[in-house]
Amino acid sequence: MTKGYSGKSVDEIGVDAIRRGEVSPEDVRIHPETLERQARVAEAHGNPQLALNFRRAAELTHLPEADIMRLYESLRPHRSTAGELRDIAEELRTKGAHLNAALFTEAADIYERRGLLRK
Amino acid sequence: MGAFLRPSRFAVTIGDRMAMIVRVRAPCPPQRDPSDDKTNSSLLEDLAMRDDPTRPIGRFRFMNSQSVNLDGFATPAPELGLVAFQGPGDPVPSIKVADGRVIEMDGRGEDEFDAIDAFVARYCIDIAIAAQAMAIDSLEFARRLVNPEIPREELVRLAAGMTPAKLAEVLSLLNAAELVMAMTKLRARRTPSNQAHVTNRSDDPLLLAADAATAAAFGFREIETTVPVLADAPSNAVAVTIGAAVASPGMLVQCSVEEATELDLGMRGLVSYAETVSLYGTEQIFVDGDDTPWSKAFLTSAYASRGIKMRVTSGGGAEALMGGAERCSMFYLESRCVALARAIGAQGVQNGGIDSAAVAGSVPGGVRSLMAENVMVMLRNLEACTGNDALMSESDVRRTSRTHPIFIAGSDFICSGFGSIQRYDNMFGPSQWNSEDIDDFLAMQRDWGVDGGLKTAPEPEVAALRARATEAVCAVYRWLGLGDFTPRWAAQAVDAAGSKDVDAADLMLPMNASRTIMDTGITMLDVIAALAENGFDVEAERCLDMLKARVVGDYLQTAAIFDEEMNVLSLVTDPNRYSGPGTGYRPPDWRQGEIDNIRQQMSVADLRAEQFGHRSSKIRVAGSAEAVHDPRDVVVGVSPATGRDIWQTLSGLPVTDVIDELLAGLEEEGCIGRVVRFNRSIDLGMIGLGAARLSGSGIGIGLQAKGTALIHRRDLVTLANLELYSVAPTISRDHYRLMGINAGRHAKGMTPEPVRNPYSDEAIEARYHTRVVSLVAIERSCCADLEPESLEIER
The missing domain is CATH 3.40.50.10150 (B12-dependent dehydatase associated subunit)
Structure with a gap:
């Protein structure tokens, strides 16, 4: 049995329930535990990078879509100062999103060296 | 195809320069002095007395008029990156690992790493195997790629320790026939497949749905749509998803638009995969594309966080086209893109030139380099969506030649956009293969006994599917308040070979529908309910199954497609284990029947x-x-x-x-x-x-x-x-x-x-x-x- 982000089993979701308005988007959204399981499958098939991606994704399941879009925007070139990137990393760490936080910390260093920070 | 992320501003500004470089060189009239050759002097005098002595002789006038001579052929310009392999700026492969990290890669110390080097060094290279892998002689490793005795897993394991320059060197050593062998052996998924473009000039939802159903009937398992008008994107996504569901379960649908919109459509469940995530081989062009390796890695995880399949787009020639190749060969720069794709955790890559395929095609060995790019993706253990996308030649012979080795080797997706619609309706631009070529492609499959992912669809079946697809879209749009279609419009869409046959289409409808979708927050759940309320129960179930697939997540694994029974076929569930004749993918009898029994065949x-x-x-x-x-x-x-x-x-x-x-x-x-x-x-x-x-x-x-x-x-x-x-x-x-x-x-x-x-x-x-x-x-x-x-x- 696989459960959606809401915890409801996907097997319980049918067209009739959707017609009755009893299914929410959270019911048909992937659960972080599922992504962890997929990460283990990817590792077993010679792709630790794909596994890492799934684990970063598992962290992001807890963020609302608008936040995800905002974070993505902040990582694009010349959008953020090093301080802003480090602040976001800290914010992510407090939410338990350590792998994503690492991306922001690394970006702060590299962007500084390569001139990719906001001017 | 990644048209949106290949910024057109570059194509325009650099286009003039490219045109100057690669324009067809007019054949020169013979320059001669009659005194040079006394024996032929009278003949030469006769020639010189032609009305226009600068006019080539008839044989060359005739040859010049052939379609291949509309193509641009460039004298290699290595300084501009207009060279397939071995550019002057390509580094010698090297690696140094210390303190558990890469401190030198391909001749650069870590202090000199640009953003791409830094990300690849940190995330792509398997440092546990790097020293051993880099020490293998490149020719020796190239030979292993075509040796059926050596399993794919072993090659993939070693390649993980190789740098971009090393893999570029290895794969440049394979000739055309060896690339076919390597592709046969190295692709991730055993069963080949194919992707269709479904678009039209007017973003007509009824025609999109009818054409999506048609594409599915012809066997395509992925459909990519896009828009001529960005604001129409949500309507296109809904129409194509419904049309595809009419014809088959398990159809993957994508709407290629700019990154934020594409992600939003995915999160609403209106599309089921994404591909318009472009990578480039130099830092400057990467940044010009408004991203960095870090932002792309984050975006990749954003898709996965909502259970959406995603692959990235790259392709040789893009950097040269944008004037930023840094004296490197197209193939080396592509090797950096592929390493980066693996590094950011993408499950797959569409490459093989893509929008810049004609640039690669203009130089010696360029077409070979396009196929070598695809093999490189496979060797990096990723899904390969192998180009054969943007039309790279005016010549039917050349474009067939470009595709054919990949077609016979088989790939995860032979085309990363077979234009299943009319050329004029393809809003990515004409494809390498278009609707007029579907019967050719089916005949080629039959000739070689090859599974190129397509199957024959009987006319009555397609007619019925098109009718149902338009009915479903009419019903859903009416139910959700997205728009009303006239019966004349619907009838034209069912019959149409292309949007020119649908003069009843209202161009404002898709835009209004899209605005309503966005403003009222319509998701796939609403579409499913609308389908079910209007008697399209089968389609409602199929759309729901695709939503559930995103919760289960098995299709996030490398090279995943769904078969017509909703089974996931991927590196995990359907691995390619080719090890010589009699192994690997052989079409099962039922599939061979589909390949063999084209509708035109006649018996005694x-x-x-x-x-x-x-x-x-x-x-x-x-x-x-x-x-x-x-x-x-x-x-x-x-x-x-x-x-x-x-x-x-x-x-x-x-x-x-x-x-x-x-x-x-x-x-x-x-x-x-x-x-x-x-x-x-x-x-x-x-x-x-x-x-x-x-x-x-x-x-x-x-x-x-x-x-x-x-x-x-x-x-x-x-x-x-x-x-x-x-x-x-x-x-x-x-x-x-x-x-x-x-x-x-x-x-x-x-x-x-x-x-x-x-x-x-x-x-x-x-x-x-x-x-x-x-x-x-x-x-x-x-x-x-x-x-x-x-x-x-x-x-």
Whole structure:
């Protein structure tokens, strides 16, 4: 049995329930535990990078879509100062999103060296 | 295809420069001094006296007018990156690992790493294996790639420790045939597949749905749509998803637009995968594309966080096209992109030039480098969506040549966008393969016994699917308040070959529908409910199954597609374990049947039935045939099936009309023709000679029911006739009349000018040989040990 982000089993979701308005988007959204399981499958098939991606994704399941879009925007070139990137990393760490936080910390260093920070 | 992320501003500004570099070089007229060559001087003077001495001779005017000469061919310009392999800026492969990290890669120390180097060094390279892998001689490793004894897993494991420069060096050593072997062995998924573009000029939702259903019916498992008008994107996503669901479960659908919109559509469940996530091989161009490796890595995880399949886009030539190749070869820069794709955790890559395929195609070895890019993706253990996307040549020969090795090797997706719609409706621009090529592609599959992902779709089935797809979209749009379609519009969309056939389309509807989708927060759950409320239960279930698939997540694994029973086929569930003949992917019997049984094929029984439809009562047996002594007598000998099982010649004439013309021609010359059927042989020489021997004049005409005819004389040997019409499909009524006239003249002792066979440059043999085989078989079945019989023809 696989459960959606809401915890409801996907097997319980049918067209009739959707017609009755009893299914929410959270019911048909992937659960972080599922992504962890997929990460283990990817590792077993010679792709630790794909596994890492799934684990970063598992962290992001807890963020609302608008936040995800905002974070993505902040990582694009010349959008953020090093301080802003480090602040976001800290914010992510407090939410338990350590792998994503690492991306922001690394970006702060590299962007500084390569001139990719906001001017 | 990644049209959106290949920023058009670059294509425009750099385009002029490219045009100057790669424009077709007009062939120069011969520069000569007549005194150089005395022996040919008079000829040269004649040439020089042509009206326009700068005008090339006819042979070259003719050659210059061929379509291949519309293509641009560039003299390699390595400084501009206009070179396939081994650019002056390509580094020598190297690696140094210390303190658990890469401190030097491909000649650069970590302090000099640009953003791409830094990300690749940190995330892509498996430092546990790097030293061992980099120490393997490149030629030795290249040989392992084509050695069926060495398993894919072993090669993938070692390649994980190799740098971009190392893999570029290795793969540049494979020739074309070796690339086919390597691709056969290295692709991730065992079962090949294909992707379709479904778009149109007006973003017409009904036509999109009908064409999506059609693409699914033809076997495509992924559909990519895009928009000419960005604001129409949500409507397109809904229409294509519904149309695809009408035709098949498990259809993956993508709407290629700018990153934020594409992600939003995915999160709403309106599309099921993404591909417009572009990578570039130099830092400058990467940043010009408004991203960094870190932002792309984050975006990749954003897609996965909502259970959405995603692959990235790259492709050799992009950096040269944008004027930022940094003196590196296209292939080396692509090697950096592929390493980065693996590093950011994408499960797959579409490459092989993509929008810049024509740039790679313009230089020597460029087409080979495009295929080598795909093999590199496979060697990095990623899904390969292998280009054959943007049209890279005006020449049908060249574009087929570019695709063919990949087609026979098989890839995860042969085309990363087969234009399943009209060229003019393809909003990515015309594809390498388009709707006019679907039957060609099916015939190629059948010729080689190859699974290119397509199957024959019977016309009645496609007609029904198109009708249902338009009905479903009409119902859902009405239900959700997205728009109303007129019956005339719907009828046109069902029948249309392209948007030019749908003049009833309202161009504002998709935009208004899209605005409503966005403003009211419509998701796939609403679409499913609307489908179910309007009686489209099967489609509602199929759309729901795709939502559930995103919760389960198995299709996030490398190279995943769904088969028509919703099983995930991927690196995990359907791994390619090719290890020589008899292994790897062999189409199962049911699939081979789909490949073999194209709708155009005809059997002897089909042809018999067709001939039966042309039968006539005008031919009757009158009795036995006797020799006569009248010098005006000319016998028209006909073959055993004439008037029995064959009634129409290959040129489409009723055989009675042919006989009629022959007799009329004889009569014009004052001769008397009579018709005799020879039953013992189907050999035209024997029939003609037999006719001549029965005739009072000693002249006979031989006619096979399929239309081949000759004039014979009783004293000649079988194979030496007087005149022969050998190409039956091109012979007209008038020709048969002339043959009758000439036979009459021969009978009178004259020597008429032979009638020449009509000439055609059409592929006569391709068109008719299958029919000839069947007609000859029918003739053979009518052969019997019976005396010649006199026939009466009603005229």
